[in-house]
Amino acid sequence: MAYSARIGPSILSSDLSCLGSECVRMMECGADYLHLDVMDGHFVPNITFGHPMVECLRKCLGQEPFFDMHMMVSRPEQWVKPMAAAGANQYTFHLEATSNPAALIKDIKESGMKAGLAIKPGTTVEELAPWANQIDMALVMTVEPGFGGQKFMEDMMPKVMWLRNQFPSLDIEVDGGVGPDTIHCCAEAGANMIVSGSAVIGSDDPRSVIAHLRSVVAEAIQKRSLDR
Ligand SMILES: O=C(CO)[C@@H](O)[C@H](O)COP(=O)(O)O
Numbered sequence: 001m002a003y004s005a006r007i008g009p010s011i012l013s014s015d016l017s018c019l020g021s022e023c024v025r026m027m028e029c030g031a032d033y034l035h036l037d038v039m040d041g042h043f044v045p046n047i048t049f050g051h052p053m054v055e056c057l058r059k060c061l062g063q064e065p066f067f068d069m070h071m072m073v074s075r076p077e078q079w080v081k082p083m084a085a086a087g088a089n090q091y092t093f094h095l096e097a098t099s100n101p102a103a104l105i106k107d108i109k110e111s112g113m114k115a116g117l118a119i120k121p122g123t124t125v126e127e128l129a130p131w132a133n134q135i136d137m138a139l140v141m142t143v144e145p146g147f148g149g150q151k152f153m154e155d156m157m158p159k160v161m162w163l164r165n166q167f168p169s170l171d172i173e174v175d176g177g178v179g180p181d182t183i184h185c186c187a188e189a190g191a192n193m194i195v196s197g198s199a200v201i202g203s204d205d206p207r208s209v210i211a212h213l214r215s216v217v218a219e220a221i222q223k224r225s226l227d228r
């Protein structure tokens, strides 16, 4: 089984005036990677930041942290090269935002990044399937993209289960409303990359929350490998 349990805090939930130190704090609390939400005010009704901020974070944090870019933007094609140059490691675009996923995946990989493919709650997992063998990660959104702090949509779990059954070694990420109350069903469904914003960053003890989320997912992975 190629995949492992990894926890990526969504720094959208942090004090954005201290983004660099908040990222450092999350890494010191045991985060496996950082999930950076890019919103353009067009694909989603909110605006965050772009590649200049990513470049600053990379300079501030050094080479080690893995930057998982969640690109909630229209025309994701236009930011591939700037994001690669800024120091992004994985470029996750939305299937709903492009008419040519194959070309975009190729461009992302040729730019030296991993390719992630995200689907909104209204998009079926069968629509993602044709590209599953070309991508590094599938992201199943468990809220409507645009804002942190929303309620987890448990009815997205069949999508995760279907993907895990069809693509046993694919990295599968869940994003939106995930925390100690909702991690068990994500882990049992087969997700292994866990984005958590408010539950981790809003906690008095983020280190414990990250460790707990990872142990629930690691246990489910181990159980699945024994059942095979
Ligand atoms: O992409 C998004 C929202 O669009 C997420 O990454 C959220 O920022 C996660 O925050 P919580 O729902 O965990 O608070």
Ligand SMILES: [Fe+2]
Pocket (backbone or CB within 6 Å): 010, 035, 036, 037, 070, 175, 195
């Ligand atoms: Fe996200």
